[in-house]
Amino acid sequence: MTGPTQILRTTAAGRPHPGGTHHFEAEWAASFTLDGPPERTTLVLTGDQVHVGPLILVNQSHGFQSDRAEAGLTALAANPYGVRLDRHYATVLAALLDQIGAGDQILAVSGWRSQAEQTALYAGSLAEHGEEFTVSYVARPGHSEHHTGLAVDLALNDGRPIDEIRPDFPYDGICGRFRVEAARFGLIERYPAAKRHLTGIAHEPWHFRYVGAPHAEIMAATGDTFEEYHQRLRRHPWGRRPLRHRLGPELVEVGYLPTGAEPVTVTIEAERWQVSGDNVDGFIITAWRRP
Numbered sequence: 001m002t003g004p005t006q007i008l009r010t011t012a013a014g015r016p017h018p019g020g021t022h023h024f025e026a027e028w029a030a031s032f033t034l035d036g037p038p039e040r041t042t043l044v045l046t047g048d049q050v051h052v053g054p055l056i057l058v059n060q061s062h063g064f065q066s067d068r069a070e071a072g073l074t075a076l077a078a079n080p081y082g083v084r085l086d087r088h089y090a091t092v093l094a095a096l097l098d099q100i101g102a103g104d105q106i107l108a109v110s111g112w113r114s115q116a117e118q119t120a121l122y123a124g125s126l127a128e129h130g131e132e133f134t135v136s137y138v139a140r141p142g143h144s145e146h147h148t149g150l151a152v153d154l155a156l157n158d159g160r161p162i163d164e165i166r167p168d169f170p171y172d173g174i175c176g177r178f179r180v181e182a183a184r185f186g187l188i189e190r191y192p193a194a195k196r197h198l199t200g201i202a203h204e205p206w207h208f209r210y211v212g213a214p215h216a217e218i219m220a221a222t223g224d225t226f227e228e229y230h231q232r233l234r235r236h237p238w239g240r241r242p243l244r245h246r247l248g249p250e251l252v253e254v255g256y257l258p259t260g261a262e263p264v265t266v267t268i269e270a271e272r273w274q275v276s277g278d279n280v281d282g283f284i285i286t287a288w289r290r291p
């Protein structure tokens with residue numbers, strides 16, 4: 001397997017699985033085999049796949065190779081900065097901006113970055129703003145969330161010049177409306193105020209990470225940063241004590257599955273599910289259940 005695959009659940013005959021395509025979150029998966037009826041799926045997950053999926057954790061401790069994400073990127077339509085994002089995130093972001101009627105009032109100024117681009121950005125920031133500023137706001141090359149294609153920097157486009165490193169994205173007006181809807185669309189403000197000791201990055205009101213709706217809504221409810229959410233999930237082993245969260249008419253179960261040197265086999269009994277690597281040493285499994 002090379003790079004992030006975006007395999008949908010497929011039947012043995014290779015046709016799309018009916019349970020796999022009706023929700024955004026089904027689009028990341030691993031190699032797997034179907035076992036029995038559609039509501040019972042057996043997956044074989046390999047260690048390399050922990051770097052694939054919408055819940056990968058990238059920070060100072062956990063790096064990510066930017067070329068892994070490259071095949072899944074798309075260019076944002078009519079974007080003057082040439083921003084590229086993970087294909088699925090681009091669709092979700094467009095839907096959210098459409099929902100709030102943002103028009104051109106909100107502009108994406110930075111999305112996926114290669115290792116070389118991050119290196120140049122880091123060096124440029126050091127030269128222009130110095131070390132204290134740079135370590136606060138710019139991740140080291142190889143450790144930027146922007147390498148994943150699942151992070152975007154947004155700017156309020158109100159006619160004033162836009163600062164591309166620290167764009168203005170306030171908490172009121174059209175940006176406030178964006179924030180109200182963000183979790184429902186699966187987005188989190190990744191670097192909140194007063195959490196730098198956990199995230200390693202100072203408050204960045206402009207940086208939004210895609211993690212998927214149930215996870216963003218759970219984090220909104222608990223106040224977790226992405227780092228804290230990963231820690232929380234480690235206390236909820238899949239198959240024994242998953243985290244349960246009610247989301248409208250559905251019950252969502254989320255659990256952690258560690259991996260090792262050998263491929264791990266897991267059977268999921270749900271019509272709708274998602275598997276994502278954590279970019280560390282395991283997988284996060286999500287299953288939707290109708291009570």
Ligand SMILES: [Zn+2]
Binds near residue numbers: 110151
């Ligand atoms: Zn950013």
